[in-house]
Amino acid sequence: MARAVADGDAATIRQLLDSSEVDPLTVGRDATNWLVIAVAARQKGALDTLLERGALGGPKGKIAGQALYAATLLDDPYWLKRLHAAGADLNNYGGGKLLLEVAVDTRNRETLDFYLEHGADLNMRSNVGGSVALSTAQARRFDLVNEFLDRGASPWVMDSIGSTLGSTAERAGKVPAWDHRSPMNQERLLLLxxxxxxxxxxxxxxxxxxxxxxxxxxxxxxxxxxxxxxxxAP
Incomplete structure (x- = not known):
């Protein structure tokens, strides 16, 4: 089955799934599933066939999350859009992180915009109890933090170790290598x-x-x- 998915052999995929020889919701030890293989191999026909045969599972389940994670890492937004169109919820986790955090990490503006424009929850808790605004502040992307606040992110988020947007912005300004003349510092000061x-x-x-x-x-x-x-602002 894995070879058929990786090769884009839709006929064999249908045969195996329709005969019940293979479970469409099979998950490997490393959380790999059939959808992840199809996305990684960039096999559109295989992905369509798997989705038609119910391989997505629940819209916020682990299978959907891992598939979205694999798609989010790709430069081509087709895979992300296709999974979302099939019902995969963007408010999920994959690769051990909040998917919206993964979108930020890619530094692909088209990918991030897709999340923001299709219902991604800016206040969804990360795996450490924070939010995408807080993890983005910790990465010192204060321009995006200000954008997230514009879009309704909570300014009061606190993660499990007690970090906040305020403490993170203050700490960044005390780093010896921090450039206080940079545009990013202006964004940091604006945040404060x-x-x-x-x-x-x-x-x-x-x-x-x-x-x-x-x-x-x-x-x-x-x-x-x-x-x-x-x-x-009004």
Whole structure:
């Protein structure tokens, strides 16, 4: 079956699946499934045949997540679009990460835009309890963090170790190699300005302080806005 999928032999795939010799939802030890093989081999006919025979499983299941992960890594958006059109939910995990984080990591703007324009949840929790905005801040892509805030990402996200957007932005500015004259530093300063304007603590809480605030039910602080608009925005 694996050879038929990799070779794009749709007739053999149909024969094996229709005869019940092969389970369309088979998953290997490394989470590889038939859809992942078809995507990796860039076999459109095999992918279509598998989807027609129910190989996707649940729209937010592990099979769908791993297939979307494989598709997200490719430069050609066809594979991502095809899986989504078949019902695969973009709000999922694959490759051990939140799929939206994977889209950011590719640095492929077309891929990221597809996620953002097709219902990706900016506040979905990552595997470490944060969000795509926080992991993007930790990668020092403050331009994207500001864009995510524009699109409704929560400014109050805190991950399992107590990191926040505020503490991450502050730490970046203290790195000796950080270029304070760069456009990215301007984005970092803009992020801090947006946070402070809605009552974000200045300085931001440390990880230990953040844990204590969360345990005491004081994070986010009471009666604060849920969004952080740009200065001067209506």
């Amino acid at each position: 300005e947006r946070l402070h304007a809605i009552g974000f603590p200045n300085p931001a809480p440390t990880a230990d302080e953040g844990h204590a605030l969360r345990e005491a039910g004081k994070w986010p602080p009471p009666n604060v806005p849920g969004k952080a608009p740009r200065p001067g």
